[in-house]
Amino acid sequence: MSISASTSATVGEIADWLDAQGMDGAIDVAPDEAATRITGAASLACATAEQVSYYDGDRRSADLATSTRAGLVLTNEAGRQHLPRGVCCLVVDQPRLAFARVLERLYALPARPAGVHASAVVDESATIDPSARIDAQVSIGAGARIGPKVVIGPGCVVGSNVVIGEATRLLARVTVLDDSLIGARCVIQPGVVIGSDGFGLAQDNGVWRRVPQVGRVVIGNDVDIGANTTIDRGALDDTVIADGVKLDNLIQIAHNVRIGEHSAVAGCAGLAGSSEVGRHCTLGGGVGLAGHLTLADNVHITGMSMVTRSIHRPGVYSAGTPLDTNERWHRNAARFKQLDRLVRRVKQLEKRLGDKPTPEEDS
Template sequence: MGEIADWLDAQALNEAPDEAATRITGAASLACAGPGDVSYYDGDRRSASQAAATGAGLVLTNRAGRERLPDTAICLLVEQPRLAFARLLERLYARPQQPAGVHASAVVDETAVIDDTARIEAQVTIGAGARIGPRAVIGAGSVIGANVAIGEDTRLLARVTVLDDSLIGARCVIQPGVVIGSDGFGLAQENGAWRRVPQVGRVVIGNDVDIGANTTIDRGALDDTVIADGVKLDNLIQIAHNVRIGEHSAVAGCAGLAGSSEVGRHCTLGGGVGLAGHLTLADNVHVTGMSMVTRSIHRPGIYSAGTPLDTNERWHRNAARFKQLDRLARRVKQLENRLGETPSPEEDS
């Protein structure tokens, strides 16, 4: 435990008399942890019962959490338990370093440049003029198009497709099934039929970006689609052409961002959020799950849309009443005018 305390610069509480008896070999939730596991607790009342009964050999906690843990619990006191837990997981579950080199089954264009320290796994295809940086890993079955650049320490897992001219920065992690640089939904009408508009922009991805499984990022129509440094994208997200996402923003699964929408820095979009095209979100905007954003948001804050789940009977009744709101509002306005009442600014907005 002393070694872990040193890693995290943490204060030990109730240190075990026999250090060997509390050797930590894994991690688990409070409810499932055993004597060899580390867990964390931040004082959340919703997990108080699990904290009181946990069998974890070590708990990372703060002062609020310590008050709800058993007196006998072996703890390390930290300011941010979840963050400390994440740092510890990186050490406990560090991936073994795989040898560099190009697998015999990979197909690499002769003009591609691959750093000697990079790893190219089985059945990878790398196109003309591509550049693979130091210690990068290109996972099995991945396709790297012409003139793609991938930065140092970036890791593509299996079956990632990065199409021509895309740029990916350093230390990114891209999960299986991701497609980067596919054509956007660019169409023009011609005599009642749709004509495809060539998409000639790129995808430019910054440093320290994570992209979840089966997410797709379209190339720009003319200008680039840009994912800035530190952005975190969940699984199954659609990012259309010319979208720009600012530094350290995060988007949860199944969100859809329509063309030319722009998300500021340090924003979060919940699961299933839809962004209409050509919108701008200011920095520090947070949109809760399943919301549909149809106009720009210029002020930081938390925004929500949609109706919460209810019984089917009540939902139908409320949906019918919703259609009457305009008529009711007009009647209220007429009554106010007759009575000479003026609504307050809060009421009027």
Template sequence: MSISASTSATVGEIADWLDVQGIDVTIDVAPDEAATRITGAASLACATAEQVSYYDGDRRSADLAGSTQAGLVLTNKAGRRELRETTSCLVVEQPRLAFTRLLEHLYPLPAGPAGMHASAVVDDSATIDPTARIEAHVSIGAGARIGPQVVIGPGCVIGSNVVIGEATRLLARVTLLNDSLIGARCVIQPGVVIGSDGFGLAQDKGGWRRVPQVGRVVIGNDVDIGANTTIDRGALEDTVIADGVKLDNLIQIAHNVRIGEHSAVAGCAGLAGSSEVGRHCTLGGGVGLAGHLTLTDNVHITGMSMVTRSIRRPGIYSAGTPLDTNERWHRNAARFKQLDRLARRVKQLEKRLGDMPTPEDDS
């Protein structure tokens, strides 16, 4: 069951709103249904007559498209043929994108009035724009600068000299440690820690000595950071997350990592120190990057892959063993250990074949 939207709109009003957003819309509804009020959004399988959904022609959802009870479906020309004739539709070129824009309209992030909660603790030298909102039990350190329309949710800790750009939102229990720089219009989910020390250690007489981490974390504009993700400060240089990057939950980003514009990283990925990810890259869930390697632009790594060398050419890359029955997995694992011996035998056979006389030699 999906939650109700913060605002509602008729089918006709939705069509007009999308048109104003620059999305070319063809209305395919019965005249008496243009006034149907849409109060929320849901999947094709669960949508009711008061909810909107979308269908982009994906064959995996074709059965659902033919039986959906949604009051409105955003679809494309190919998808319209899979829906019932009686289903009210708005035909657009990119249904999922239009649906996303509509969700942002129907479910805006709650803002609340500007101001500071009485329980907030703010250093006298901090600068807070009067349009910002500071919620309960927030701590803001010396020299911090909080920009206009920023929302800092309950329980957040803002260290000294932290800068937060315009309209960025920290939802709850976010920790921004000293000297971190956060751009504009970012959304940072609960439990995120930015600017903690990287894993820098030096051997000292059989033990370990912690290396002071003196770099910063620099986050660009329009960056989303998922719950409980951690981003370490640089050792000597900065850790940099560029504009438009999207980070899922439970990601570890080590010191001096750089992620280029509009790249996306799925949950449980780990990026070791000084690794660099180019622009428009994607890393699937559970991907691991070894330290000091570089991915060029437009590299896409599928889930659970371990990357141990730099990638200089764009493309899709995969690693790992696909799931199999336990019996076959054990058998194949045993064979994998024999590959080196088998390779030597193949080379020996090739050499013997190369030494054999040909029919022409016999003549």
């Protein structure tokens, strides 16, 4: 069961929204269909006559499409043929994107009054725009600057000299430590820590000494950060999360990491210090990046891969051993250890036979 929408709209109004947002291909609906009121959203399987869903033509979901009872389905030409007769649909080129745009309108956060809650502790030197909202038990440090329409949710901590841009939202219990910069329209989920010290250590006669971390965290505009993700401040230079980056839950971003515009990182990934991710990259769940390496633009790493070298060409990269039965896994692991010896033997045989390997084989 989906949560209630904050507003409702007719099918005709939704068609107008999509047309205004340049969603090519939306078709006109019959007058009786245009008046149908949509009060929420749900999956194809669960949607009712007052809810909107979407179908992208994927054959794996065709059975759900043919039996849906949704009041409105956003689909494409490929998916339209699978919908039952009588189900109202709007045909668009990108159904999932159109669905997201509709959800943004139906589930828009209600306007909340600006102001500072009586229980908030705000340093007298901090600057808070009159249109911002500061909720209960928030702490804001000296010299902090909170921009227009910012919402800082319950229990958040904002350190000294932090800057937060227009319409950014810290949902609850977010910690933003000293000197961090956050751009406009960011959404930061509960439990996020921004600006904690990086893992900087030096050996002193067998004893680890902490190296002070004196860089900042700089976050661009339109960045989303998932729950309990941590972003360390730079050791000397800044840790930088560029415009449009999307970070999932439970991600560790170490000091001096740089993530380029519109890249996305899935949950439980770990980016070691001074690694650099290009623009429009994706890192799957559980990916690990070793330190001091670079990924070019448009590099895509599949889940659970360990990246130990820089990647200079766009493309999709994978690593790791897929799940297998324990017996076969042990057998293959034992054979893997013999690969180097087998390769040497093959090369010796090729040399004796005068068979020259191709450059790809030789590498």
